[in-house]
Amino acid sequence: MVVRWKVRVLLPVLLWFLFQGIPLLAIRLTPCQLAGQLYILDVPKSELPLWLCIAQFESRFNTHVVGQRNDDGSRDYGLFQISDRYWCAPPNQTEYHAFNECNVNCTRLLGEDITMAVQCAKRIQRQQGWTAWSVYPEFCNGTLEAIDECFQPGNTTTECSDEVIGC
Numbered sequence: 001m002v003v004r005w006k007v008r009v010l011l012p013v014l015l016w017f018l019f020q021g022i023p024l025l026a027i028r029l030t031p032c033q034l035a036g037q038l039y040i041l042d043v044p045k046s047e048l049p050l051w052l053c054i055a056q057f058e059s060r061f062n063t064h065v066v067g068q069r070n071d072d073g074s075r076d077y078g079l080f081q082i083s084d085r086y087w088c089a090p091p092n093q094t095e096y097h098a099f100n101e102c103n104v105n106c107t108r109l110l111g112e113d114i115t116m117a118v119q120c121a122k123r124i125q126r127q128q129g130w131t132a133w134s135v136y137p138e139f140c141n142g143t144l145e146a147i148d149e150c151f152q153p154g155n156t157t158t159e160c161s162d163e164v165i166g167c
């Protein structure tokens with residue numbers, strides 16, 4: 001009986017998640033995969049090393065990371081650790097939430113489709129510059145790893161694979 005109950009409850013829940021388009025799949029991208037996806041999403045090639053550096057130090061390229069609570073109770077979401085204080089709407093009502101500048105639910109900044117995370121990160125960068133990311137001065141304001149190799153023929157960046165969506 002218990003098992004049947006679980007199935008009856010869980011299946012609709014699963015379907016609900018699917019139809020909400022809430023990403024269930026969490027992935028860790030390789031640097032070149034991220035470079036390829038950013039490029040497809042219209043990030044200029046010259047900016048790619050910097051975006052990769054920020055993603056590396058913010059999330060280690062994990063798309064699904066939700067950060068520990070900050071001092072004010074807020075949390076940071078996804079590849080670029082975007083704050084739910086100003087930029088996205090947290091799943092629950094919170095005291096600290098002030099704006100939803102990117103007009104997006106924070107959960108959409110997680111998971112394998114990185115489109116919203118990238119659009120929101122671009123907006124943040126336009127408004128605040130690279131120093132919006134606390135890792136920038138320490139780790140990303142200097143010599144960065146070149147990304148040229150990612151775009152060599154024979155590399156897998158922009159080619160479709162199971163992990164690369166949107167192509």
Ligand SMILES: *[C@@H]1O[C@H](CO)[C@@H](O)[C@H](O)[C@H]1NC(C)=O
Nearest residue numbers: 066075090091092093094106
């Ligand atoms: C949101 O609220 C639900 C139910 O109160 C809780 O289980 C969940 O952990 C909360 N989510 C976050 C991100 O705090």
Ligand SMILES: *[C@@H]1O[C@H](CO)[C@@H](O)[C@H](O)[C@H]1NC(C)=O
Nearest residue numbers: 020089102103104105106108
């Ligand atoms: C966020 O999620 C809520 C509840 O699922 C929905 O009503 C709202 O339209 C969503 N907002 C955006 C900007 O997607």
Ligand SMILES: *[C@@H]1O[C@H](CO)[C@@H](O)[C@H](O)[C@H]1NC(C)=O
Nearest residue numbers: 130131136137138140141142
């Ligand atoms: C970045 O590096 C330059 C040159 O070393 C320095 O002048 C600048 O203050 C640094 N910016 C930040 C935000 O640390």
Ligand SMILES: *[C@@H]1O[C@H](CO)[C@@H](O)[C@H](O)[C@H]1NC(C)=O
Nearest residue numbers: 032149150152153154155156
């Ligand atoms: C593909 O990119 C990776 C990471 O930058 C690099 O280590 C590798 O040598 C590249 N492979 C080719 C064939 O260029």
